[in-house]
Amino acid sequence: MRDLFERTILIVDDEAINRDILGNIIKSEYKVIYAENGKEALEIIHSNGTTISLVLLDLLMPVMDGNEVLKTMNEEGIITDIPVIVLTSEKSSEIESLKLGAADFLTKPYDLPEVILARVRHSIQLFENSKIIHATEFDKLTLLYSPEFFFEYASQFDQRFPDTVMDAIVINFTRFHLLNQLKGRNFGDEVLNAMADGIRKVLLKTGGIAGRNEADYFYLYVPHQNDYGIFLDKINEALSSLLKPSETRLRLGVYSDEKHSFTMLQRFDHAVQACNSLRSKTSGNSDICIYDDMMSEKEVFDAHLLQDFEAAIEQKQFKVNYQPKFNIKGDKPVLCSAEALVRWVHPELGFVRPDLFIPLFEENGLVTKLDRYVWEEAARQIAAWKKELGVTIPVSVNVSRVDIAAPDMIDFITKIVKENGLSASEYMLEITESAYTADSKHIIEVVKNLRSLGHKVEMDDFGSGYSSLNMLTSMPIDVLKMDKAFIRNIQPGNKEMKLVELVLDIAKNLGVLVVAEGVETEDELKLLKEAGCDIIQGYYFSKPIPPEEMLRFV
Numbered sequence: 001m002r003d004l005f006e007r008t009i010l011i012v013d014d015e016a017i018n019r020d021i022l023g024n025i026i027k028s029e030y031k032v033i034y035a036e037n038g039k040e041a042l043e044i045i046h047s048n049g050t051t052i053s054l055v056l057l058d059l060l061m062p063v064m065d066g067n068e069v070l071k072t073m074n075e076e077g078i079i080t081d082i083p084v085i086v087l088t089s090e091k092s093s094e095i096e097s098l099k100l101g102a103a104d105f106l107t108k109p110y111d112l113p114e115v116i117l118a119r120v121r122h123s124i125q126l127f128e129n130s131k132i133i134h135a136t137e138f139d140k141l142t143l144l145y146s147p148e149f150f151f152e153y154a155s156q157f158d159q160r161f162p163d164t165v166m167d168a169i170v171i172n173f174t175r176f177h178l179l180n181q182l183k184g185r186n187f188g189d190e191v192l193n194a195m196a197d198g199i200r201k202v203l204l205k206t207g208g209i210a211g212r213n214e215a216d217y218f219y220l221y222v223p224h225q226n227d228y229g230i231f232l233d234k235i236n237e238a239l240s241s242l243l244k245p246s247e248t249r250l251r252l253g254v255y256s257d258e259k260h261s262f263t264m265l266q267r268f269d270h271a272v273q274a275c276n277s278l279r280s281k282t283s284g285n286s287d288i289c290i291y292d293d294m295m296s297e298k299e300v301f302d303a304h305l306l307q308d309f310e311a312a313i314e315q316k317q318f319k320v321n322y323q324p325k326f327n328i329k330g331d332k333p334v335l336c337s338a339e340a341l342v343r344w345v346h347p348e349l350g351f352v353r354p355d356l357f358i359p360l361f362e363e364n365g366l367v368t369k370l371d372r373y374v375w376e377e378a379a380r381q382i383a384a385w386k387k388e389l390g391v392t393i394p395v396s397v398n399v400s401r402v403d404i405a406a407p408d409m410i411d412f413i414t415k416i417v418k419e420n421g422l423s424a425s426e427y428m429l430e431i432t433e434s435a436y437t438a439d440s441k442h443i444i445e446v447v448k449n450l451r452s453l454g455h456k457v458e459m460d461d462f463g464s465g466y467s468s469l470n471m472l473t474s475m476p477i478d479v480l481k482m483d484k485a486f487i488r489n490i491q492p493g494n495k496e497m498k499l500v501e502l503v504l505d506i507a508k509n510l511g512v513l514v515v516a517e518g519v520e521t522e523d524e525l526k527l528l529k530e531a532g533c534d535i536i537q538g539y540y541f542s543k544p545i546p547p548e549e550m551l552r553f554v
């Protein structure tokens with residue numbers, strides 16, 4: 001495949017006559033471009049990147065000489081991407097250039113043309129061979145391109161057809177890891193192979209190339225399409241002998257670049273972003289997402305939030321609100337605790353919802369600083385209520401899985417609880433369900449320790465993602481919070497309601513309390529009460545409120 005592509009050689013010499021001599025010799029086999037001095041050469045290298053296969057570099061030149069070019073290429077790490085042959089008339093300067101990473105040298109006056117061509121070929125060949133040792137062309141499992149070669153060929157495609165509008169496409173199998181876990185790796189491999197077969201079939205129609213990157217991410221570079229359904233159809237077809245349609249969820253992200261204004265990697269980053277934006281969608285047939293300006297707006301918005309984070313902490317722009325939870329066992333609902341929920345009152349953007357910044361800060365590791373701020377604030381609030389109202393309102397705080405990774409997490413909690421004169425039972429922690437499946441060993445360890453200190457631990461968002469009912473039996477928790485999406489669809493006797501009843505039943509047997517969150521209507525409340533649910537949180541009773549408003553529920 002590589003030989004289909006003409007290689008480009010850059011000749012750098014200040015004397016026109018020398019450029020012509022060399023150029024005439026090699027232009028029969030290579031595309032030749034020229035520069036008159038080192039500065040110009042670097043500019044060309046910077047703008048053409050790895051599409052240059054070799055540089056023939058004169059040493060003595062005005063403006064910027066050859067050794068300086070070599071030095072810069074070294075500093076910028078370009079020397080490992082492009083081989084350089086130096087052109088020199090004095091033998092003595094060779095040593096210096098070779099030290100600086102030159103691959104070979106040609107002495108002036110030049111040898112026979114055949115000799116020069118042979119050395120040029122030889123240098124390119126050597127260099128390309130050594131690159132191939134480092135990267136194999138095909139992914140062993142699927143025989144699509146490996147990532148390195150995929151990106152290389154995609155770039156070469158642009159070089160050859162600069163006017164063709166191309167799509168960067170990323171296709172992923174949603175929750176592939178679960179498939180691996182449930183049915184074994186060999187089965188997972190079969191699925192990936194079938195996906196690759198499907199992709200090959202589509203490429204026969206659309207043209208273009210495909211590679212595999214990180215497990216179940218497939219990358220395609222194809223001429224611009226109007227309809228991407230065909231990609232998913234063909235892959236689904238190829239998967240149909242292995243999986244039921246209900247077990248298969250593919251998602252596809254696209255970035256079309258008309259202006260070639262981004263690098264190849266950036267274009268695929270955008271496609272991945274589009275693809276991943278579909279990750280949390282649970283219904284509908286919107287398994288295709290085209291990267292658009294909304295998304296770059298989101299990037300700008302995210303960057304804004306990241307930049308403002310430190311100042312926001314310092315200036316106390318983060319406010320903690322509390323949403324009450326009620327025990328509904330008796331005739332009248334009784335306030336039993338509250339959940340601390342953070343809000344950002346941003347001086348320019350106004351009120352920013354936590355789901356806009358929490359996932360972002362989780363990615364960037366900032367969430368731990370924010371959470372500890374919230375945890376401390378909550379501890380202080382429990383103490384303040386005790387003092388003002390004379391009652392304890394236990395509070396649960398949200399714990400991100402990133403927080404749990406910090407070795408001093410428990411020390412920190414112990415410290416703030418002690419500093420505020422609280423007992424551990426007044427301070428509860430909500431850990432989202434997906435954290436348990438992600439790194440269960442460590443989490444279970446931490447949860448056990450927290451409970452042995454007297455804290456109650458709630459499993460948050462149960463039913464929103466990866467949970468299985470039997471997971472409950474192995475998790476050391478005190479409280480289970482059923483996700484609001486779960487609650488939203490309950491009707492007397494329907495599937496969701498039966499599931500709720502089943503969860504309540506299992507929880508009761510395990511001695512675990514159940515909180516239903518996101519309860520908005522009286523009907524929902526009634527159904528849950530009848531089913532034996534103990535605790536309710538939701539707009540039906542109250543939205544999250546500032547701490548001073550809690551008074552009215554006491």
Ligand code: C2E
Nearest residue numbers: 341342354355358374398399400518519520538539540544
């Ligand atoms: P979550 O932990 O599941 O919190 C419950 C969310 O449901 C809250 O959204 C709450 O306002 C909302 N909610 C409560 N009742 C109802 C209802 O009846 N109907 C509907 N539609 N929604 C209801 P909020 O405050 O926007 O928080 C969103 C998520 O952000 C939280 O989900 C939690 O995952 C995260 N979060 C909030 N505060 C913190 C924090 O301090 N630390 C961490 N790590 N995450 C936080």
Ligand code: CA
Nearest residue numbers: 339398430460
């Ligand atoms: Ca929560």
Ligand code: CA
Nearest residue numbers: 460461481517
């Ligand atoms: Ca929740």
